[in-house]
Amino acid sequence: xxYIKPQFHHPELKKNKVGxxxxxxxxxxxxxxxxxxxxxxxxxxxxxxxxxxxxxxxxAKLSGIGCSSKTPAxxxxxxxxxxxxxxxxxxxxxxxxxxxRDLIYMGIxxxxxxxxxxxxxxxHAVRRNINMVYIVMNNGCYGLTKGQDSAxxxxxxxxxxxxxxxxxxxxxxxxxxxxxxxxxxxxxSGDKSQLVPMIKAALSHPGxxxxxxxxxxxxxxNNQGSTKSYSYVRDHIEATSVLDFxxxxxxxxxxxxxxxxxxxxxxxxxxxxxxxxxxHWDPRNKILAKKYLNESKENGQILTGLFYIDxxxxxxxxxxxxxxxxxxxxxxxxxxxxxxxxxxINKTFM
Amino acid sequence: MKPTDINDPEYFHKVVDxxxxxxxxxxxxxYIRLIAQGKYTEAYMINWESNVFPGVxxxxxxxxxxxxxxxxxxxxxxxxxxxxxxxAADNKSNxxxxxxxxxxxxxxxxxxxxxxxxxxxxxxxxxxxxxxxxHLYDEWESGGGMMRTQIPSFRLPLEVLNEEVNYILDMGIHxxxxxxxxxxxxxxxxxxxxxFVGTGAPRGRQLDLPGxxxxxxxxxxxxxxxANVAFEHTEEIGKKVIVxxxxxxxxxxxxxxxxxxxxxxxxxxxxxxxxxxASPWEIxxxxxxxxxxxxxxxPKAYVMENGKFIGMHFEHVQAVYDxxxxxxxxxxxxxxxxxxxxxxxxAIGQDxxxxxxxxDLGLEFGKWNLPVLDRNTFQSTLPKxxxxxxxxxxxxxxxxxxxxxxQAAISIDLFCKGESLxxxxxxxTNLISQKMGIHEWTYDNHIADDLRYLVPHEDNEKxxxxxxxxxxxxxxxxxxxxxxxxxxxxxxxxxxxxNLCIECDAxxxxxxxDCITFTENGEELELRERLxxxxxxxxxDLYVSDILPTARVMVKDEDVCLHCGLCAERCPTAAWDMxxxxxxVTKSYEQDGAGVTI
Ligand SMILES: Cc1cc2nc3c(=O)[nH]c(=O)nc-3n(C[C@H](O)[C@H](O)[C@H](O)COP(=O)(O)OP(=O)(O)OC[C@H]3O[C@@H](n4cnc5c(N)ncnc54)[C@H](O)[C@@H]3O)c2cc1C
Ligand SMILES: Cc1ncc(C[n+]2csc(CCOP(=O)(O)OP(=O)(O)O)c2C)c(N)n1
Ligand code: SF4
Ligand code: SF4
Ligand code: SF4
Ligand SMILES: [Mg+2]
Numbered sequence: 001x002x003y004i005k006p007q008f009h010h011p012e013l014k015k016n017k018v019g020x021x022x023x024x025x026x027x028x029x030x031x032x033x034x035x036x037x038x039x040x041x042x043x044x045x046x047x048x049x050x051x052x053x054x055x056x057x058x059x060a061k062l063s064g065i066g067c068s069s070k071t072p073a074x075x076x077x078x079x080x081x082x083x084x085x086x087x088x089x090x091x092x093x094x095x096x097x098x099x100x101r102d103l104i105y106m107g108i109x110x111x112x113x114x115x116x117x118x119x120x121x122x123x124h125a126v127r128r129n130i131n132m133v134y135i136v137m138n139n140g141c142y143g144l145t146k147g148q149d150s151a152x153x154x155x156x157x158x159x160x161x162x163x164x165x166x167x168x169x170x171x172x173x174x175x176x177x178x179x180x181x182x183x184x185x186x187x188x189s190g191d192k193s194q195l196v197p198m199i200k201a202a203l204s205h206p207g208x209x210x211x212x213x214x215x216x217x218x219x220x221x222n223n224q225g226s227t228k229s230y231s232y233v234r235d236h237i238e239a240t241s242v243l244d245f246x247x248x249x250x251x252x253x254x255x256x257x258x259x260x261x262x263x264x265x266x267x268x269x270x271x272x273x274x275x276x277x278x279x280h281w282d283p284r285n286k287i288l289a290k291k292y293l294n295e296s297k298e299n300g301q302i303l304t305g306l307f308y309i310d311x312x313x314x315x316x317x318x319x320x321x322x323x324x325x326x327x328x329x330x331x332x333x334x335x336x337x338x339x340x341x342x343x344x345i346n347k348t349f350m
Numbered sequence: 351m352k353p354t355d356i357n358d359p360e361y362f363h364k365v366v367d368x369x370x371x372x373x374x375x376x377x378x379x380x381y382i383r384l385i386a387q388g389k390y391t392e393a394y395m396i397n398w399e400s401n402v403f404p405g406v407x408x409x410x411x412x413x414x415x416x417x418x419x420x421x422x423x424x425x426x427x428x429x430x431x432x433x434x435x436x437x438a439a440d441n442k443s444n445x446x447x448x449x450x451x452x453x454x455x456x457x458x459x460x461x462x463x464x465x466x467x468x469x470x471x472x473x474x475x476x477x478x479x480x481x482x483x484x485h486l487y488d489e490w491e492s493g494g495g496m497m498r499t500q501i502p503s504f505r506l507p508l509e510v511l512n513e514e515v516n517y518i519l520d521m522g523i524h525x526x527x528x529x530x531x532x533x534x535x536x537x538x539x540x541x542x543x544x545x546f547v548g549t550g551a552p553r554g555r556q557l558d559l560p561g562x563x564x565x566x567x568x569x570x571x572x573x574x575x576x577a578n579v580a581f582e583h584t585e586e587i588g589k590k591v592i593v594x595x596x597x598x599x600x601x602x603x604x605x606x607x608x609x610x611x612x613x614x615x616x617x618x619x620x621x622x623x624x625x626x627x628a629s630p631w632e633i634x635x636x637x638x639x640x641x642x643x644x645x646x647x648x649p650k651a652y653v654m655e656n657g658k659f660i661g662m663h664f665e666h667v668q669a670v671y672d673x674x675x676x677x678x679x680x681x682x683x684x685x686x687x688x689x690x691x692x693x694x695x696x697a698i699g700q701d702x703x704x705x706x707x708x709x710d711l712g713l714e715f716g717k718w719n720l721p722v723l724d725r726n727t728f729q730s731t732l733p734k735x736x737x738x739x740x741x742x743x744x745x746x747x748x749x750x751x752x753x754x755x756x757q758a759a760i761s762i763d764l765f766c767k768g769e770s771l772x773x774x775x776x777x778x779t780n781l782i783s784q785k786m787g788i789h790e791w792t793y794d795n796h797i798a799d800d801l802r803y804l805v806p807h808e809d810n811e812k813x814x815x816x817x818x819x820x821x822x823x824x825x826x827x828x829x830x831x832x833x834x835x836x837x838x839x840x841x842x843x844x845x846x847x848x849n850l851c852i853e854c855d856a857x858x859x860x861x862x863x864d865c866i867t868f869t870e871n872g873e874e875l876e877l878r879e880r881l882x883x884x885x886x887x888x889x890x891d892l893y894v895s896d897i898l899p900t901a902r903v904m905v906k907d908e909d910v911c912l913h914c915g916l917c918a919e920r921c922p923t924a925a926w927d928m929x930x931x932x933x934x935v936t937k938s939y940e941q942d943g944a945g946v947t948i
Pocket of ligand 4: 844860861862863864865866906910911912913914915916917918
């Protein structure tokens with residue numbers, strides 16, 4: 001068993017705009033089961049951060065407990081990180097985001113971590129529009145504790161031990177839409193061509209960006225009858241659109257046919273180009289998003305893609321009208337401006 | 351692209367870059383692993399089987415394997431393959447019991463070998479165990495050819511050479527030393543069933559410039575000078591020596607001169623340094639000993655003053671390359687350079703010469719006075735006469751002579767048995783999984799990032815005093831181990847099973863050098879462009895699988911694979927396995943009847 005990654009990389013590997021190689025965005029060797037979908041998501045995160053030339057020290061990884069929540073060890077070793085308590089990552093993210101608004105926050109959670117024990121925390125993070133990317137590595141089970149059905153396991157899905165799930169699933173995407181999340185997408189660990197641009201776009205979105213990534217648990221939920229296995233997902237996956245993320249300053253290279261593409265400008269000047277499968281599709285229309293989502297569920301499809309984006313979203317800091325200086329950088333003088341300032345303020349009440 | 355046929359013995363052979371580049375196809379990674387395990391005797395025997403002179407070659411080989419080493423492509427410096435061979439030779443125990451033991455039952459065939467260099471000795475070794483009565487002729491007092499007469503003792507101690515020559519002679523070879531064969535007709539008239547000519551390229555070139563006649567006694571031919579030194583006929587030289595030529599012979603001549611008492615030694619080369627034929631390490635070694643190498647200076651004249659030889663004139667030139675890379679040396683017009691000298695040594699090339707072969711025997715000669723030969727069988731136009739080594743296609747090196755010897759031995763054996771020479775024995779190959787446990791391998795798959803270790807050298811002062819003091823001291827066991835760990839185990843192959851793959855991408859994600867891509871199939875050139883990391887090195891193959899359930903194929907670029915086994919460790923279904931590929935060129939005494947027709 002290898003514990004250390006070889007130091008060599010492909011000789012043709014290029015540095016990105018901020019002078020880093022892709023390998024500079026990697027973490028230690030994964031200890032997850034060989035073939036776990038989570039590892040592919042880690043790799044997609046590495047690709048996305050490298051490609052948008054994010055400086056690793058500007059990002060903080062936050063997670064709860066679970067195989068999924070372990071993954072921050074396997075990417076972005078040069079970033080900040082906090083591995084919190086089961087289901088409690090959103091509150092840590094809220095606190096961290098308040099203390100230092102300059103960092104980019106990436107929350108990594110599992111379906112157990114989010115849809116069961118952490119549900120209460122999750123919904124409030126969405127509602128508050130915390131400035132973060134929130135990725136759920138969704139394998140329909142509690143991988144770390146040996147594969148019990150989770151709250152996202154589909155009704156009737158068969159577990160490795162052969163039992164049928166008697167409960168209906170919580171659809172985290174539907175929930176996020178319902179709670180007015182400003183960026184909602186779903187992807188598949190096995191589809192990097194969709195997942196990588198989606199992560200890039202999410203990183204450029206102010207406010208809460210939610211991505212539900214179907215990620216097969218190769219050990220406990222990749223059996224026949226499971227609706228989260230590699231083969232089941234591949235057979236039932238349906239993409240709403242092909243997504244392309246175009247960073248600020250770069251030109252859009254691909255020519256899309258009129259009427260089949262939508263171009264969305266993000267607040268930082270970057271663009272998302274969606275070439276649409278259906279000409280009625282508009283990711284700015286939440287009603288339509290919900291409609292498509294429900295229809296696909298009825299048809300037994302797993303719909304993926306960027307479902308909804310609110311490009312004018314009002315982030316947490318905007319709502320609270322916090323100062324632009326990160327709170328952790330405010331000095332004693334800023335916080336206690338002295339008695340004369342107090343007198344001035346008091347005067348305004350007189 | 352079509353799915354790769356991994357049953358083609360050459361497919362995985364090519365992935366073992368060093369072995370593939372070695373003329374004798376020595377299983378390099380296999381012996382390096384044995385060195386790392388401290389199994390020096392076994393490592394030596396693997397070498398001995400393939401290249402016959404591990405101790406000699408571990409010091410003197412031209413190392414075509416090293417530039418081919420994968421490490422060059424992923425790091426910078428190759429594994430010190432050659433010097434590791436020496437570690438095996440230096441530390442082995444008694445190897446004789448592992449060699450074929452005579453006396454061998456006779457097959458009543460007689461073979462003559464003309465010349466006692468590595469080519470002939472290899473033929474002798476490969477044929478003696480089969481019962482051939484072998485007669486070896488050489489003009490010198492002992493065997494080894496140019497390994498003895500040319501390669502100086504400070505690079506190759508006599509004991510090392512004698513030991514390895516004697517392993518062969520002790521197999522019951524009939525030696526005829528101090529015997530210059532002056533007539534092929536005479537040899538043909540004897541009762542030899544076949545004759546092998548391994549006489550080398552024995553003639554050094556002269557350089558007739560103005561003043562040559564007068565200066566003649568101060569001008570020597572390099573290979574004659576070295577032979578005279580080797581046999582102690584020459585024991586000193588003047589104080590100021592000019593060596594002409596930029597190859598390895600020049601390097602040996604200048605370093606030998608220094609040891610015979612010259613104070614100022616100049617190697618003067620017509621061409622730029624980058625174009626010199628000498629191996630870079632030979633140039634380094636010469637420079638380390640205080641030898642001056644001057645470039646872009648073609649010689650113009652030998653200069654006499656008052657009837658005394660005083661030195662040489664050289665013209666200044668500049669190298670100009672045309673669009674095809676063809677070089678022209680253009681005079682710069684600067685004033686000629688005069689270099690003072692007492693002696694001049696010519697090391698400007700060797701020619702083949704066969705004055706002893708009559709031209710009316712049906713043995714044809716072609717271009718450059720070289721025999722007309724079949725490239726694969728080494729047979730001449732006179733069916734019972736075979737050639738090999740420098741005598742076959744012009745001057746090369748020891749390992750090439752050995753490789754020729756193996757093939758010539760096979761041809762001679764087939765010829766004596768009355769079989770077709772075109773039916774060559776197939777290589778012996780073997781592909782075995784290295785899996786020991788779930789993620790455990792029988793080989794050390796950790797990739798060492800150590801830089802190449804340097805071989806320690808004897809102090810200049812001590813080395814230059816005595817031409818028999820070996821300059822290179824060799825790696826000790828500890829450094830040998832560390833250097834051995836740099837080997838990437840390129841013979842442990844990544845073998846893909848299409849039917850097991852669930853396309854989870856784990857291997858793609860973990861591969862440190864981005865070798866693996868799952869994608870739609872296509873034409874090779876186009877496919878190379880759109881892999882996760884473009885496969886621009888076309889000399890390295892793409893490994894393409896059959897069609898997978900998602901209608902894609904797995905494409906692996908063999909170019910910079912580290913053979914780290916991470917793909918196989920991360921694969922949930924063991925669709926990747928690490929399998930050791932052993933490829934062994936079959937020698938005449940190892941044939942089992944199976945063969946490939948060329
Ligand atoms: C100065 C110098 C340094 C070299 N250094 C290296 C090195 O470091 N590494 C390396 O790999 N290679 C080196 N070489 C090249 C290498 O020595 C030869 O390529 C190799 O020895 C060729 O082997 P061979 O068996 O073809 O013949 P040779 O080794 O040339 O042996 C032929 C023998 O046949 C004898 N002979 C010739 N004609 C007759 C005849 N008619 N009757 C009887 N005997 C005859 C010759 O005297 C000689 O002993 C060097 C060569 C030179 C000149
Ligand atoms: C407070 C608390 N309760 C229960 C556990 C046990 N536990 C550890 S991981 C886990 C479920 C993880 O499931 P999920 O978030 O889906 O992660 P996965 O392993 O599937 O990626 C549970 C219940 C715990 N660690 N802490
Ligand atoms: S148990 Fe499942 S989720 Fe956890 S590492 Fe293994 S495959 Fe991944
Ligand atoms: S052995 Fe596998 S993981 Fe390692 S470099 Fe080669 S292809 Fe990549
Ligand atoms: S890790 Fe194994 S199963 Fe997964 S894609 Fe690679 S070869 Fe296929
Ligand atoms: Mg889970």
